[in-house]
Amino acid sequence: MAPTTAIETRPQTRPLSDGIKAPPAGARTAAALDTTTAEQKAAALAAPAKPAGEQALGKTAVALGNVTEPGFWLRSSLVKTAGPGRVVTAAGGSIAVDLIPGEGAAQLSLAAFRALNLPLTDLPEVTIFAQ
Numbered sequence: 001m002a003p004t005t006a007i008e009t010r011p012q013t014r015p016l017s018d019g020i021k022a023p024p025a026g027a028r029t030a031a032a033l034d035t036t037t038a039e040q041k042a043a044a045l046a047a048p049a050k051p052a053g054e055q056a057l058g059k060t061a062v063a064l065g066n067v068t069e070p071g072f073w074l075r076s077s078l079v080k081t082a083g084p085g086r087v088v089t090a091a092g093g094s095i096a097v098d099l100i101p102g103e104g105a106a107q108l109s110l111a112a113f114r115a116l117n118l119p120l121t122d123l124p125e126v127t128i129f130a131q
Contacts, residue, residue, distance in 0.1 A: 020070040020111070030120060033067045036111040044072045045115055047086055047096030054086070057128040062087075064120050065107030073109045075102035078128055087126040089116055099130055 020040060023033045036044075057078045065075060074087055074097045085099035087108065093116045097109070108118075108126070118124050 022070050023068055030110060030114065034111050034114050035070050041115045044096045047094065054129045054131055057130055059125055059127045060106045061123040061125050062106045062108040063123055064113055065109050067110045069109065070111065071098065071109060072096065072112045073098040073100055074106065074112070074128060075100040076106035076128060077103055084131045086129045087112070089118065090125050
């Protein structure tokens with residue numbers, strides 16, 4: 001029997017997540033798991049409201065994604081190609097995110113939930129836009 005090789009399954013670096021560190025081992029609270037800085041949150045929230053060439057992908061309810069995966073991202077089956085995008089909440093909050101193709105329930109990162117002041121246990125509806 002051939003020896004098996006360990007495969008590392010860390011999340012890939014995404015443009016909006018550059019420079020955002022993974023949470024420390026043993027982190028248990030939302031504040032400890034969200035390693036984004038105030039400046040990084042402000043930059044994501046300050047993204048242009050309607051960038052040129054933006055395309056609406058649709059609306060979906062989002063669940064809280066993997067809390068150990070840092071950065072501002074959204075994973076959804078509505079996303080066919082990874083790249084920059086934006087989500088807008090029903091209340092009008094908007095944040096720049098890295099869009100990730102996925103299957104099953106749509107997921108939004110802990111950092112994005114917190115920056116948008118969304119309750120972590122809710123399933124808010126968002127509109128997804130790709131750039």
